[in-house]
Amino acid sequence: MTGKSEKMKARLPRGFVDRSADDIRAVDEMCAKIRAVYERYGFEPVETPLIEYTDALGKFLPDQDRPNEGVFSFQDDDEQWLSLRYDLTAPLARYVAENFERLPKPYRSYRAGWVFRNEKPGPGRFRQFMQFDADTVGTPGVAADAEMAMMMADVMEALGLNGQYVIRVNSRKVLDGVLEAIGLGGEENAGRRLTVLRAIDKADKFPREEVNKLLGPGRWDGGKKGEGDFTKGAGLSQEQIDKLHALMLQSGNAGILVDEARASEAELSAGPFPGSTQYLSNRQLCKDMAEAAEENGMEQSGIDELGTIAALVDAAGYGPDRIRIDGSVVRGLEYYTGPVYEAELLAEIPNEKGEIVRFGSVGGGGRYDGLVSRFRGEPVPATGFSIGVSRLVTALKNLGKLEKRSATGPVIVTVMDRDRKADYMRLTKILRDGLNPVDENGRPLGPPIPVEMYLGNPKNFGNQLKYADRRGSPCVVIQGGDEREKGEVQIKDLVVGARLAQNIADHEQYKESRPGQITVPQSDLVVEVQKILDAQRAERA
Incomplete structure (x- = not known):
């Protein structure tokens, strides 16, 4: 016996991926553009759960004798088979059938969410991926299908793919x-x-x-x-x-x-x-x-x-x-x-191996007049399409249509005296409120500017600056005992400071010049930080 506990090995299941902050923001940016097109056509959002009864997912899925073939399934306490949804269409059919009397017909809706396939994973083929669907239920004529095709075209245009799709x-x-x-x-x-x-x-x-x-x-x-x-x-x-x-x-x-x-x-x-x-x-x-x-x-x-x-x-x-x-x-x-x-x-577009290939399909759909009818016992026409979100994001990034844009890192209020954390928390609150104004109804007047107080071990001030650098912080706020007595704060512009530091020969010169660092009255804290943020934004533009 060694007395050491055995460590659990950290490992990601095959066919699944972790998503970074940049990936999530890229998807959010793309989905916002898609959503705007859907709503321009009069579609409204709806959300269904990730799990449905297996038999509700449709006859195109495996039968009860093979409930895990193609889908991830399990039994509940009543021995009913449940499955992670295979797509977003079959759950919508169940939702419409269950709420048929209260929904307007035609019913025009859109939804985004994760779907799951219990299939062998491979390059570009995942067991969990996101789809973004739009459907019209209750219109038998092909005018609804023509509209779907037109809306798909408008989505591609909104994403900057003019002349690069059909x-x-x-x-x-x-x-x-x-x-x-x-x-x-x-x-x-x-x-x-x-x-x-x-x-x-x-x-x-x-x-x-x-x-x-x-x-x-x-x-x-x-x-x-x-x-x-x-x-x-x-x-x-x-x-x-x-x-x-x-x-x-x-x-x-x-x-x-x-x-x-x-x-x-x-x-x-x-x-x-x-x-x-x-x-x-x-x-x-x-x-x-x-x-x-x-x-x-x-x-x-x-x-x-x-x-x-x-x-x-x-x-x-x-x-x-x-x-x-x-x-x-x-x-x-x-x-x-x-x-x-x-x-x-x-x-x-380059594929995973760097080979130049034609990218191909990023979404599709069609008319499915039988899905809702399975629940209703009467004809209920429907049509819709689904966008493969992960695949389309990859294409847009590779084409330079969707840049990896990190949000502005947080303004960091550093901690010089661990016994005065209440003072630093007050400074943080002043900055949060001042940099993120709201109207009379509490709605933000601009994009959020994050502000945080350093919550790690404040003993080593250098580690606080390293943390700010790793977070992509535009600036840090510093207040020691001397500044507090004078009613002042120091603000260090990390972007300008890094640029100026390149021309400084040694550490002593760096300590003397403190590049990019200014001292201002505490009452001017918000105004001076905003000036730094505005200057950095103008420089990026």
Whole structure:
């Protein structure tokens, strides 16, 4: 026996990340811009808990025999299965159904929050991540879907991504019609259909031959048998795969071009696409899709809906450079029933390995008319989209659209005499109130300026200055016994002091000159600190 207690090893679970103050502020800054767009469209906030009954999360999730497959689940005292939410859409459906009579219809809401996936983590793939959703419940027409696409475009513009994104729109009815045409209709093929959809959804990540493996026999992550994990394929024949690709090529990315004389005003304002002097027309694309479609009512219905969306966004002035009909958009979840859309970044951005790649999707969604209906037993149409917050923040930082901006560090009131802490606390209170004025209703008149009294061991004054430097403090307040008797305080500008100290030869010279340090009457404390803060702010600008 050594008598020493065994230390617990500090370790972060795989698939989870800690967030620093800079990361949190970057997310807050981005979300504030997104929230402003949502509220401009008339959406209001709502919040649902992180935990729901497992069966309420939807049939697209695992059944009760495998409650931990894909989701994190546990049983309560009544042996009911509960799960951490998989996304924000299924909990919203439960909330709307439970409060259906008192909510206005259509019900327009937005919410941000953490979601959880019990899946194998990997580079850029986490078990906990944040989403920011907006949904309209109670509107059957595709005007709501067109509005969602327009709002997604406006969000991208608000984040400074002009010309670096496109909102791609398709319909699950078109996809379901094609799947039915290749023999995958009916409830008995539900599992294979979902596998096909998830394979097609990876078309922007994998080359065509890799997607074909997922549609056919399956795919090894390492590229060869036995290398990495194996993903079971949908088992389609080559003929079925070729028919699917025929649909995928009917896309805005492939391009249906019309000349200037046939372009609408929105298409003209979009300007020529790179490498072309012509204009891509969403309405022309829908017309070509209709001519190529099989004799399938569901597929034709989807194409008609896409035509309506194309006309609506065109009338609102959104050209195909911003919102584009694209037959390759799938979305992997099973609950989508109509139009689906995806926000794709067109910029090339370094990945985790430093390789320059096209960033791809940062959010998406679609119509899900069946989720609320599961609880109500009557049709309740709904549509919405979700932004992947962490992924979008990473893209914005890499593009220089969202700088890492630390908030102003706190003004530090140092402690020279541990027996006079009440005096230092009074100085701290004077500064807090003076630097953070409020109106007659108690509302702040400006951004907060933090002020704190040093609460560590005051014995070594140098450690207090090191603490202030580590916190990014703009200045510190110093009052010893001599200053107190004279009714004075010293203020040390840490930014100016650091700059001046570079030209000082030795410690004795530093002590004599005290760079960046001034002595002022205590009554002028707030005014003088504010002058220092204003000067530093002007210098940064």
